[in-house]
Amino acid sequence: MFGKLLKNDLKAQWHSMSVVFLCTFIVAIVAEVFTLTSDNKVVKVMGGLLVSLALGFACIIIIIAVAMMFSKTMFGRAGYLTLTLPVKTGSLLASKTLSSLIWVFAVYALFLGSLFLWVFQVKDTLGEEVMESAESLLKLFGVPSFLTIFMGVISFCVSLAVLVLVAVQSLQLGLTLSHVSPVSKFGNIGVIVIFFGLFALIQSVSNAIADALPFGLVITPEVIKITSDIHSTKAALGINAMGVNVVGSFVRLAIAIGLHYPTKYLIQHKVNVK
């Protein structure tokens, strides 16, 4: 049954997400035309950047679209259909979360991909020397090498994925709470306050725990080291080392999974479909 829920959620979401993808696609086509037809190096570089910016904007829009779809399919008219299906509330929520994550990650992957492409485009257009100069400049200011940054990007993607999960789960809880009396009196303002409040709280708690437990990885171009104190290990390994605290992400992941349960409880016991 979960597979059927997921299939139908992806199908339903595609009808609102497709607009975001279509707009981004149009921007990409326009940018590509400019890049191919212009001899001006600045225009060529700006074309690629424009696509990345459009996708960056799409990253924000997609979160709003996800929230709207959740609200529509659970508590709007379509809620009469969704909430009378003979399925477990937990499965219903898990399917909505997973389908939302698929769309959000698709846009984020395109965004990161476009950034990489843009970097290559800049390299091609402006020449290898410019990139080498940029790398030297980075080293001068104590920033790790490009290789270290690349490895760091992977850990950044994982952290981002966890953060997106926290955002989606907080949104679902906020939207559900906004349909429960007395929070329902505050409408959309209530959703915004709950979402940002919850998100800020989770960030503060996970950051505090991560500071207290500096367990994680220290990455250099040569070695990836697991350590219980990333600060001292990083200091010992030198300027090219990059520290990644994994505790914060684990705490966020645990809280995000935990948020599923109050949402489920509210839908099962408190929410009334109007």
Place this chain on the structure above:
Amino acid sequence: MAIIKVDALTKAYGDNIVLNDMSFSLPQGEIIGLFGPNGCGKTTLMKILTGLIHDYKGNVLIDGVKPGEQTKAYTAYLPEQTFVHEWMRNIDAVDYFNDFFSDFDKNKALEMLKRFGLSEKQKAKTMSKGMQEKLLLSLVMSRDAKLYILDEPMGGVDPATRSSILNFIMDNYAEKSTLLVSTHLINDLQSVFTHALFMGSGKVLLNDSVEEITKDGKSIEDIFKEVFSNVW
């Protein structure tokens, strides 16, 4: 045997008590008319029975089970308003039901769409209220459910279509199942009801077989006027 058993049911929206310590049971295999003036709590009661409202006091049992995942598998609900997604074509809505309800007969639904003159490819957002109502009826009545709950099934259609819809419901509901129908169109429907539940002021005012309440020659509409002239 009772298909619906309600005991001391109370539901309030803020200070407004809609259902007030209501207790009744409804027999299985009957076509039950749910009557009452606007705002008397008919839709609220139906939403409780279908598991859409949870914050009530008292006990509600559908075939001995509290409304939830299990009862949703054998309860077919037609709400007052349309519930299909705007982007859905008729065939998408049929496939959706086919995916989730094991008692759904896809071929029967497609036949019903044809009978109502609805194209499989037509999108819900391009259909009139009457057409959407026909689509929903086709979906709900294509289930082989134990209990059908229909909230104003003919509210949005013209008088000429009402009798064909009524015949449609009568022809298509699963044998031995129970139909609970709320309506204001008592005249159009009174010939089919075998049981009547009157509610007003949050209470059950009358719950008996049609045979019993009409034995002195009065119609259901006459009784409706009689009962509610004292209440409102």
